[in-house]
Amino acid sequence: MIAFLFILLIGLVLVYINVSSVAKGKTGKIIGGAVLFVLFLGMLLRSTLIGSYIVTFFAVWLPNSLILYIPWTLYRVAYYFTQPHHLSRHKVRRVGRWLLGISAGVTLTFIAYGVPHNNDYKTNLLTVDLPSQYTESFTAVFFSDIHVDPLFDPQKLERLIAQVDSIKPDYLLFGGDLADITTEKMDRIGYDTLFKKLTGGAKVAAVAINGNHEAFMANSDNSPEEWMRKVGFVVLDDSTACLGNVCFTGRTDFTVARSRDTERKPLSELIPDSIKIVEHVKDTTDSVAAETASATDTLASATPNPTTDSIADTAATVAAQTVYDTVVVYRPWILLDHQPKGIEKTHAGRLPDFALSGHTHDGQFFPVTFIIDYVWKLAYGKGALGGVLWLVSSGFDCWGPPVRVGSDSEIWVIKFTAKEKILD
Numbered sequence: 001m002i003a004f005l006f007i008l009l010i011g012l013v014l015v016y017i018n019v020s021s022v023a024k025g026k027t028g029k030i031i032g033g034a035v036l037f038v039l040f041l042g043m044l045l046r047s048t049l050i051g052s053y054i055v056t057f058f059a060v061w062l063p064n065s066l067i068l069y070i071p072w073t074l075y076r077v078a079y080y081f082t083q084p085h086h087l088s089r090h091k092v093r094r095v096g097r098w099l100l101g102i103s104a105g106v107t108l109t110f111i112a113y114g115v116p117h118n119n120d121y122k123t124n125l126l127t128v129d130l131p132s133q134y135t136e137s138f139t140a141v142f143f144s145d146i147h148v149d150p151l152f153d154p155q156k157l158e159r160l161i162a163q164v165d166s167i168k169p170d171y172l173l174f175g176g177d178l179a180d181i182t183t184e185k186m187d188r189i190g191y192d193t194l195f196k197k198l199t200g201g202a203k204v205a206a207v208a209i210n211g212n213h214e215a216f217m218a219n220s221d222n223s224p225e226e227w228m229r230k231v232g233f234v235v236l237d238d239s240t241a242c243l244g245n246v247c248f249t250g251r252t253d254f255t256v257a258r259s260r261d262t263e264r265k266p267l268s269e270l271i272p273d274s275i276k277i278v279e280h281v282k283d284t285t286d287s288v289a290a291e292t293a294s295a296t297d298t299l300a301s302a303t304p305n306p307t308t309d310s311i312a313d314t315a316a317t318v319a320a321q322t323v324y325d326t327v328v329v330y331r332p333w334i335l336l337d338h339q340p341k342g343i344e345k346t347h348a349g350r351l352p353d354f355a356l357s358g359h360t361h362d363g364q365f366f367p368v369t370f371i372i373d374y375v376w377k378l379a380y381g382k383g384a385l386g387g388v389l390w391l392v393s394s395g396f397d398c399w400g401p402p403v404r405v406g407s408d409s410e411i412w413v414i415k416f417t418a419k420e421k422i423l424d
Contacts, residue, residue, distance in 0.1 A: 011066055012036060018069045021096040024089075047181050049150045056151065056401035060110050063367055065103035072099060114365055114403030119156055121396060121409035123163070126382065128354060128389070130418045133330045136245040137418045138204075141167060143411040144175030144338070144358025145395030147213065148186060151402050157194050160396070160411065164201035167413060171246065172202035174233065175358035175393060176211025176253060176338035183227040192231055199232030204244040208233035211338040211359060212255035213399070238265045240272045242331055246416075247272035249352065251337040267335075267347045274331040332416065335388070340378050343386030354416075355390045362394035362407040369406035380407075 020032030039062075042054025072095065079087055130137075141164055146152075164172060179186060186192065199206035214224045225235050234241060236250025249270045257264050332353045340357035362380040363369030372379045382391050391414075394407050 011062065012039075014066060014069050014073055015062065018065075018073065018096055019100060021092050022100055023093065028093075047150065047185070052150045056111065056403065057107060059400040060114075060365060060403055061103060061107040064106050064110070065099070067367060068099045068103055110365060110405050111401070111403055114401070114405045118398055118402045118404040118409050119153055121156065121160075121411060124410055124412045126391065126412055126414045128414060128416045130332055130416055131353065132419050134332050134353075134418045135329065136331075138170040138244075138246060138416050139167070140171040140173050140334075140414045140416065141169045141202075141411060142173040142175065142356050142391070142393065142414055143396040144356075144393045145177040145211070145361060145397060145399070146174075146179065147177055147395075147397050147399050148179035148191060149181055152397060153402075154189070154191070154194065156397070157191075157198070161194065161198045161201065163411075164198060167201075169202060169413070170204045170244065172199060172206040173248075173334075173336060173356060174206070174208040174228075175336060175356055176209045177213040177358065177395075177399070178208075178211070178224050178228065179217065180213060180399070182217070182222045183224060184222070186227070192227075195228075195231035204246075206233050207241075207243070207248050207250065207336065208235050209250035209336045209338060210235070210237060210253050210256050212253050214253065215255040215259040218256075218259065236336065238270065240270045242272055242274060242276070245276065245329060245331050247274045247331050247333045249333065249335050251335070253338045254341070267344060268349050271350050272331070272333055274333055276329040276331055278327050278329055340376060340385060340390060340392045342377070342390075343388060345386075347386075351386070351388050353389070355385070355388050357390065357392045358395050360392060360394070361398060364394075364398055364407055365401070365403050365405040 016032040016036055019035050020028040022028060023031055038054060039058045042051050042058060045051025046055055076087060076092070143160070146157075179191075208228045210225055217224055225237060228235050234243065234248075236248060238250070238252040240247060240249040242248075249267075249272065251267075252262075252264050254264070333350070335352035335355040337355060337357050339359045343351065360372055360376055360379045363372035376392075378385055378390055378392050380392050380394055382389070384390060391412065393412060394410055396409055396411060398404065398409070
């Protein structure tokens with residue numbers, strides 16, 4: 001975080017130097033200062049419509065402008081130390097205006113393309129073969145990083161609701177970063193109703209975890225986790241729950257843990273007891289059922305008008321002879337952790353069978369899409385972290401600008417397939 005803030009500070013300094021060079025003297029300084037002022041104003045008004053528009057423009061413009069400003073600044077510095085004469089102020093102003101115009105044009109092009117591209121999310125299919133000890137197959141829909149804000153399109157969520165209803169998954173899994181507006185505002189807009197419809201599409205359970213933006217939004221009057229519970233999610237916060245024939249562990253996000261001034265629990269403390277004992281009627285059921293039918297028929301023929309009680313008593317006597325057996329069902333263990341940092345090196349013992357993350361957005365838009373692979377060991381897609389099969393999603397929507405260039409908004413439909421039993 002400190003490194004990121006330092007890089008951001010350097011970037012803002014470069015922006016000020018280059019933007020202020022587009023005009024003479026105080027006029028240039030006023031222009032450079034105004035750009036920074038509007039940028040910070042947008043961040044302060046992030047939860048409003050006007051603030052969201054400002055953030056959308058500057059979030060896309062800033063990295064693209066630095067692609068131009070960094071080499072130009074290095075050239076000016078090198079020229080200063082190697083040439084007997086400085087660059088003329090006229091040339092500096094002319095180049096500065098060109099660079100500002102080009103970066104603004106690229107930004108507007110990215111926004112024109114990236115907004116509709118972000119709104120048209122993809123559906124990715126993945127089949128995961130479960131280890132041989134698991135005998136139950138199941139389907140999950142996984143999505144992450146919704147980031148509901150003033151620019152979020154509710155119709156996008158409505159399309160997801162209709163899709164989940166058509167898929168009818170056993171589990172709906174959410175990987176964190178719910179919203180960048182308060183839960184009160186979400187209720188006022190009607191997102192509580194929409195999310196209740198969404199979670200209602202899971203046949204067994206809808207499971208959610210917190211992300212780093214839950215730390216940014218949490219306060220005494222706003223609890224994203226409680227809101228998610230209210231709309232039907234089972235929220236796992238450094239906890240484990242076995243739901244149906246699957247066990248899930250949801251990690252507390254690293255940023256959330258820091259905001260609470262706590263440590264995340266060791267994963268070894270969250271390993272589930274995934275053995276489920278069920279009663280199963282032995283094959284003698286058929287013979288018992290035949291005896292029940294025979295006894296009922298005999299009683300009916302012996303008594304012209306047998307009473308209901310006598311038939312019920314006879315059936316109960318035969319049913320009491322039914323023999324049950326116990327069957328051990330092993331349940332898979334799935335880990336949800338918002339940031340794909342992997343398993344802690346100190347972990348010993350059983351590893352999850354599968355893990356899911358979001359957070360990276362796959363860079364979201366160029367040039368961050370190029371840089372992101374150098375930031376995360378697994379920035380997107382299916383891979384392995386710490387010996388665990390891991391899936392990192394680019395997210396259902398975006399932070400800041402709803403712009404996708406070089407990445408996709410998406411959900412994942414995952415079919416966990418158990419091996420067929422071999423009949424003797």
